[in-house]
Amino acid sequence: MTLSASSPVGIFDSGIGGLTVVKAIQALLPSERIIYFGDTARVPYGSKSQVTIRKYAQDDAGILMKHQPKMIIVACNTVSALALDVVEQVGKGIPVLGVLEAGAELAVQHSRNNRIGVIGTRATIESNAYSFAINALKPEIEVFSSACPLLVPLAEEGFIDHPAAGMIARDYLAELVGWGVDTLVLGCTHYPILKKMIGKITGPDIRIIDSAEAVAAKAKELLAENNLLNGSGAPVSPHLLVSDLPRKFRSLCRLFLGTDIPDVELVEV
Amino acid sequence: MTLSASSPVGIFDSGIGGLTVVKAIQALLPSERIIYFGDTARVPYGSKSQVTIRKYAQDDAGILMKHQPKMIIVACNTVSALALDVVEQVGKGIPVLGVLEAGAELAVQHSRNNRIGVIGTRATIESNAYSFAINALKPEIEVFSSACPLLVPLAEEGFIDHPAAGMIARDYLAELVGWGVDTLVLGCTHYPILKKMIGKITGPDIRIIDSAEAVAAKAKELLAENNLLNGSGAPVSPHLLVSDLPRKFRSLCRLFLGTDIPDVELVEV
Numbered sequence: 001m002t003l004s005a006s007s008p009v010g011i012f013d014s015g016i017g018g019l020t021v022v023k024a025i026q027a028l029l030p031s032e033r034i035i036y037f038g039d040t041a042r043v044p045y046g047s048k049s050q051v052t053i054r055k056y057a058q059d060d061a062g063i064l065m066k067h068q069p070k071m072i073i074v075a076c077n078t079v080s081a082l083a084l085d086v087v088e089q090v091g092k093g094i095p096v097l098g099v100l101e102a103g104a105e106l107a108v109q110h111s112r113n114n115r116i117g118v119i120g121t122r123a124t125i126e127s128n129a130y131s132f133a134i135n136a137l138k139p140e141i142e143v144f145s146s147a148c149p150l151l152v153p154l155a156e157e158g159f160i161d162h163p164a165a166g167m168i169a170r171d172y173l174a175e176l177v178g179w180g181v182d183t184l185v186l187g188c189t190h191y192p193i194l195k196k197m198i199g200k201i202t203g204p205d206i207r208i209i210d211s212a213e214a215v216a217a218k219a220k221e222l223l224a225e226n227n228l229l230n231g232s233g234a235p236v237s238p239h240l241l242v243s244d245l246p247r248k249f250r251s252l253c254r255l256f257l258g259t260d261i262p263d264v265e266l267v268e269v
Numbered sequence: 270m271t272l273s274a275s276s277p278v279g280i281f282d283s284g285i286g287g288l289t290v291v292k293a294i295q296a297l298l299p300s301e302r303i304i305y306f307g308d309t310a311r312v313p314y315g316s317k318s319q320v321t322i323r324k325y326a327q328d329d330a331g332i333l334m335k336h337q338p339k340m341i342i343v344a345c346n347t348v349s350a351l352a353l354d355v356v357e358q359v360g361k362g363i364p365v366l367g368v369l370e371a372g373a374e375l376a377v378q379h380s381r382n383n384r385i386g387v388i389g390t391r392a393t394i395e396s397n398a399y400s401f402a403i404n405a406l407k408p409e410i411e412v413f414s415s416a417c418p419l420l421v422p423l424a425e426e427g428f429i430d431h432p433a434a435g436m437i438a439r440d441y442l443a444e445l446v447g448w449g450v451d452t453l454v455l456g457c458t459h460y461p462i463l464k465k466m467i468g469k470i471t472g473p474d475i476r477i478i479d480s481a482e483a484v485a486a487k488a489k490e491l492l493a494e495n496n497l498l499n500g501s502g503a504p505v506s507p508h509l510l511v512s513d514l515p516r517k518f519r520s521l522c523r524l525f526l527g528t529d530i531p532d533v534e535l536v537e538v
Contacts, residue, residue, distance in 0.1 A: 041321050042311050047425075052310050052513045126516060153422040156316075164433040164440075171433075244321045247395060 010069030015043030018075030019256035024216035041243035046121020057083035061090035081129035103211030104133035120187030279338030284312030287344030293485035310512035315390020326352035330359035350398035372480030373402035389456030
């Protein structure tokens with residue numbers, strides 16, 4: 001397969017949380033065509049087993065490959081943590097970028113006191129993948145992590161400013177803050193829409209790392225290295241594929257992307 | 270296929286919330302063999318589309334049919350609301366009982382002021398299936414319903430007494446209580462484990478209908494009518510089938526069933 005600069009950037013996620021990555025890519029690389037797959041029929045992944053997550057990752061990457069992308073971005077932290085090698089196998093040599101590695105790298109760059117906090121789904125946190133990625137870059141860093149399983153449904157339900165959401169987030173974050181981390185990685189693509197609320201809890205001294213922005217910067221670098229940047233052309237709407245179209249879909253798109261989605265295609269998994 | 274009293278009772282749910290039905294059946298019919306399937310690889314159903322829910326219901330019923338049950342109980346309110354006919358087709362003539370019909374019937378028996386409240390997943394509530402079922406029995410009853418999508422993850426995470434869960438439930442229930450209902454149907458098999466918290470919010474004047482208990486009573490009736498009751502024999506542990514075995518599985522079983530599960534089999538969907 002020959003890769004060309006005009007080929008699309010493929011992005012997938014367990015659901016539509018990964019649209020935070022689409023938004024970041026659009027902001028940084030407005031001329032890139034984006035093909036996005038969200039596995040809305042089987043979401044969420046973060047509470048499921050590694051075997052199941054790896055099976056789903058294979059399906060998801062296969063769906064994107066039909067559109068001959070020049071790169072695959074795994075917008076799902078859970079898949080990045082547990083099944084990046086599966087995506088690389090399906091990708092047959094095209095660059096594959098996991099949101100996790102990008103977030104880990106940015107966190108390492110920013111931490112001054114070598115104490116980094118990570119929050120994510122249960123599967124992501126139990127995999128220890130963030131600790132491995134961070135310590136591979138800088139072994140002396142101490143990583144403190146906390147699984148925050150309820151933040152995904154709270155984000156999806158739009159409980160962004162609800163006092164109950166703040167109460168739950170405060171419970172999840174209390175220990176992390178107590179450990180004196182100076183950097184906190186939002187290790188789930190749903191969390192950026194709760195960033196303001198999380199920032200209020202962690203306070204001004206803890207730098208929050210949004211993996212969506214981190215992976216967009218990394219994608220730009222990697223495309224440039226491979227001479228695959230699409231530098232020109234008017235911005236085009238992303239092409240969205242989903243495995244289910246639940247009623248809430250449009251309002252969720254608006255929440256994650258900030259705009260309506262004109263073009264959505266239903267695919268079978 | 271010949272049905273026999275010694276055949277198992279088949280029960281399925283989108284995940285393991287339906288174990289509240291298993292528990293109710295065990296309490297009422299201790300000699301019955303139970304085969305349970307929980308689609309833990311694709312849970313939850315309640316936020317997905319009707320097309321997807323009907324496809325999953327067909328798979329789930331097919332998995333149970335391999336074990337030649339004498340009856341299928343649909344422990345999932347969402348499937349009961351949107352795909353009971355699919356299960357009946359797959360069941361090829363064996364009795365099929367939906368948790369929704371049983372709950373609706375019991376609510377109609379109990380309401381004195383003809384104002385019934387129903388809470389459930391978004392898919393269940395938007396289907397209006399409870400209103401249809403209740404009004405088919407008694408047209409003059411007014412049904413007030415409210416989708417409570419966050420109660421499922423709150424129950425699964427064991428936030429049973431957490432003040433944030435109470436705050437969210439109070440928000441969901443405020444309107445229902447204001448309408449002056451005297452009966453409230455817990456239209457989701459996850460909700461019975463939040464019954465105490467919900468009862469505190471609704472107060473002593475609103476009778477809470479637990480669909481799990483309602484469907485168990487109905488199952489006993491139906492088995493007796495068909496001469497299929499297994500009246501004798503020592504209690505046996507239910508045979509559990511699941512499509513995924515996430516790490517949290519054992520603690521969830523304990524939460525829903527009150528005991529450990531000795532025998533769990535992983536099946537592909």
